[in-house]
Amino acid sequence: MDLQAIAFYTLATILLAAAALVVTARNPVHSVLFLILAFFSGAGLFVLLGAEFLAMLLIVVYVGAVAVLFLFVVMMLDVDFVSLRSGFAQYLPVGLVVSGVLLLEMILVSGAVAGSGAASKVKAVAPTGQSPPGMSNIEQIGRVLYTDYVYFFQAAGLVLLVAMIGAIVLTLRHKPGVRRQDIADQTARTRKTGLAIVKVVTGEGISE
Numbered sequence: 001m002d003l004q005a006i007a008f009y010t011l012a013t014i015l016l017a018a019a020a021l022v023v024t025a026r027n028p029v030h031s032v033l034f035l036i037l038a039f040f041s042g043a044g045l046f047v048l049l050g051a052e053f054l055a056m057l058l059i060v061v062y063v064g065a066v067a068v069l070f071l072f073v074v075m076m077l078d079v080d081f082v083s084l085r086s087g088f089a090q091y092l093p094v095g096l097v098v099s100g101v102l103l104l105e106m107i108l109v110s111g112a113v114a115g116s117g118a119a120s121k122v123k124a125v126a127p128t129g130q131s132p133p134g135m136s137n138i139e140q141i142g143r144v145l146y147t148d149y150v151y152f153f154q155a156a157g158l159v160l161l162v163a164m165i166g167a168i169v170l171t172l173r174h175k176p177g178v179r180r181q182d183i184a185d186q187t188a189r190t191r192k193t194g195l196a197i198v199k200v201v202t203g204e205g206i207s208e
Contacts, residue, residue, distance in 0.1 A: 003111060003112045004048060004112045005047060006108075006112075007108045007111075007112035008045065008048055010105075010108060011022050011041045011044045011045050011048070011105060011108075011109070012045065013040075013103070014041045014101065015038055015041035015042055015045070016035065018034045018035070018038035018041060019034075019038050021034040022034045022035045022038060028070070028073055029070075029094075030094055032066055032069070032070045033094055033095060033098045034098070035066055035103060036063055036066055036098065036102075037098050037102065039058055039059065039062045039066070040059065040063070040105060040106075041103050041105060042058055043055040043056075043058040043059050044105050044106075044108075044109040046058065047138050048112060049108065050081070050137065051137060051141075053137045053138045053141060054139055054141070072167070118175040118194055
């Protein structure tokens with residue numbers, strides 16, 4: 001068994017274990033840490049397949065969105081920030097374990113790609129006639145995404161738009177005494193109603 005196969009089975013095992021721990025962990029902070037571990041493991045699998053662009057997107061977009069997801073959960077659950085800060089030290093062992101596994105994954109993937117050339121193997125077994133040789137990974141994904149799957153891409157965008165609007169509606173709170181924007185009044189105003197010329201006497205200022 002070569003290094004590429006060892007890296008694949010190792011990352012796949014860690015990914016499945018981290019995914020199971022995300023849904024079974026009772027502590028939301030632990031779930032977030034295991035979710036980051038699962039994303040990094042999936043990114044490593046993409047690198048082994050020669051899809052470096054997808055791996056970068058998985059880390060930049062999804063791992064970056066984990067902080068927003070955790071913040072949203074904290075707002076929805078109304079977590080006590082004082083108790084959360086006081087118990088910060090208890091999350092350190094889990095964080096160190098996850099960080100160590102991430103470091104080992106990056107070393108393993110880098111060694112597998114540098115030693116056995118995973119990307120070149122994937123290109124060699126890819127079906128011919130789909131993309132000309134020498135085309136970058138990003139260009140291949142863009143051509144397929146915006147030609148063969150353009151309608152599915154637009155449908156996914158609409159689903160995300162509906163989810164975003166639903167999250168805003170669920171978390172919106174109307175507080176008394178807060179001035180709100182009125183679009184109708186803004187668009188219907190004229191020069192007479194929206195402009196006031198005031199003659200100011202020097203040294204006296206303006207009083208409402």
